Amino acid sequence: MRTRVGADSRIVEVVREAAPQVLSTLMSRYRQFEACEDAVQEALLAATLQWPEQGIPDNPRAWLTTVATRRLADQWHSDQARRRREATAVALGAPTERIAPAPDEGPPDRDxxxxxxxxxxxxxxxxxxxxxxxxxxxxxxxxxxxxxxxxxxxxxxxxxxxxxxxxxxxxxxxxxxxxxxxxxxxxxxxxxxxxxxxxxxxxxxxxxxxxxxxxxxxxxxxxxxxxxxPHDGEVSGLLALMLLTDARSPARTAPDGTLIPLAEQDRSRWNQRGIEEGVALITRALGSGGPVGQYQLQAAIAAVHAEAPRPQDTDWRQILALYELLEKTSSNPMITLSRAVTVAMVRGPEEGLALLAPLDSDKRMRDHHRFHAVRGHLLEMTGDLSAARDSYQAAERLTTSVPEQRYLARRTALLGGSTSR
Structure with a gap:
């Protein structure tokens, strides 16, 4: 029995869910990535052509696996015939290469x-x-x-x-x-x-x-x-980080697409289901007693932000402690930028700027718009509006994201300067 469908979106969803499982099955049998992947792509194409008319099979994965296996076998026999012709032509009689199935022909497992x-x-x-x-x-x-x-x-x-x-x-x-x-x-x-x-x-x-x-x-x-x-802490941490971060997406842009920073977002528009799932994931991961890695720490930081009903309710001291742990686990300049903002919220912008000073000698950071945007934000907090404008303008010149350009241009204009574009 087949399920009739009235829209291609359901087919796309089913195909994408089944595709890696089908490829895994073929790979477990034949261990030839390119040939298997090509066969699966042909099976997916066949599904998108046939299923709109015939309906989605009760077992889409089995259907795709059967079609892909046949495509692979057809290609194998075609290659064998070609090799036989070539061997006959040169009178070598060389044996043809065969795709040898692996001993385990069963369904794909986790590995x-x-x-x-x-x-x-x-x-x-x-x-x-x-x-x-x-x-x-x-x-x-x-x-x-x-x-x-x-x-x-x-x-x-x-x-x-x-x-x-x-x-x-x-x-x-x-x-x-x-x-x-x-x-x-x-x-x-x-x-x-x-x-x-x-x-x-x-x-x-x-x-x-x-x-x-x-x-x-x-x-x-x-x-x-x-x-x-399911029991790997960093896998759970990464999924939690994605869910908690993505939950803010509805509030991140204005109607014209301009970036809205975290402190100015309407938190009632955040996806509460995503937040609840993300918080539950990271809580279980951190409570498992296993090693704590960078994705768990980043997810924990995102959870603290997500649980604050208003910007002023944010527990910046807890976030700072998490960033200090994160820098020890996976130190990189981007983490330092975020820690500088957190330090500014806890200890004042001058200390945040002091953390940024060593990054000024790193060419990669000098050429990155986020470094200048963060410095502009901290300079604005100190009241040095002229220097803040210069930093915002530098960031605007360096970014290739139109929404970020609009945001930085707005910051410059609010501080009484002209935009750099």
Whole structure:
């Protein structure tokens, strides 16, 4: 029996949920990533063509697995025939290569799905390629959808995916991983999902501050990993961080798309269901007694913000303590920027500015708009409006995000200066 559907959105949802599971199944049997991924993509195409008319099968995953396996077998037989023709032509009689199934032909288990995700986030790949391949193979997005989501030309995304597959093929598929490899690879996986979410939540370029298609996909993928590893504290922490951060999205932009900073947001518009789920996740993770990592600490900070009904109710001292722990766990300049703001709220803006001073010698930070925006904010708190305007103008010149440009231009205008654009 099939379920009739009246809209393509349901098909897209089912296909994306099933795609990584189907690819995991084929990978567990054949261990040839590129061939399996191509076969799954053909099966997905067949589904999008047939299901609108025939309805979604009762077991979509089994349907897709069967079609993908047939496509793979067809390709295997075609390759065999070609090799036989070539062998006959040169009278070599060489044996043809065969795709050998793995001993286990059963359904995919947790490790199969993780193997697929670990492959997409292979450490030999660049972060851009990891993101593209994860969205393609594990997320089920088409190349065109990935290009739109990442604001990257489709040809560039296609090249990245192609090179990533070639890199994986040349590096070989190593599985199962050793304990140390497993831990390090999982950190890469979480980092890639974190990058995908951040690009959606605070787009680095373009007309929109938030790109919901990316944040939703990152959360969906994080939920998948959490189902696979429900007791891993950092996996729980990352999902909690995404939920708590995304909960603020409805209040982050004005009607014209301009950024609204946290202190000025209408908190009644925050997604309370997302906040409740995120707080519950991070509470359980921190109470489990396991090691505490950067995503748990960031989620804890987001939870403190989320639980304050008004900006003035924020427990800045607790946030500062969490940032101090976070810097010890994963020190980087962006964390220092956030800690500087927190120090300013607890001890005064002068101490916050003192924390920023060493970053002025870091070229990466001098070229980053957020450094100048934070310094402008702290200078404004001290009453040095002229210096604050200069910093806001520098930030406006450096950012490629239109909503952030509008916000920074507004800050400059409110301080009595002209914008830099």
């Amino acid at each position: 199969d799905s993780l193997m697929l995700l670990f492959l997409c986030c292979h450490p030999d790949l660049t972060p851009a390629s990891q993101m593209a391949l994860t969205l393609r193979a594990f997320g089920g997005l088409t190349t065109a959808e990935i290009a739109r989501a990442l604001l990257t030309p489709e040809a560039t995304v296609a090249q990245r995916i192609s090179r990533a597959k070639q890199r994986i093929r040349s590096a070989g598929i190593q599985y199962p991983l050793s304990g140390e490899q497993y831990t390090s690879r999982l950190q890469v996986v979480l980092h890639v999902l974190y990058l995908i979410f951040n690009e959606g939540y605070a787009s680095t370029s373009g007309p929109d501050l938030v790109r919901g298609e990316l944040t939703r996909e990152a959360i969906r993928l994080a939920r998948t990993v959490h189902r696979l590893l």
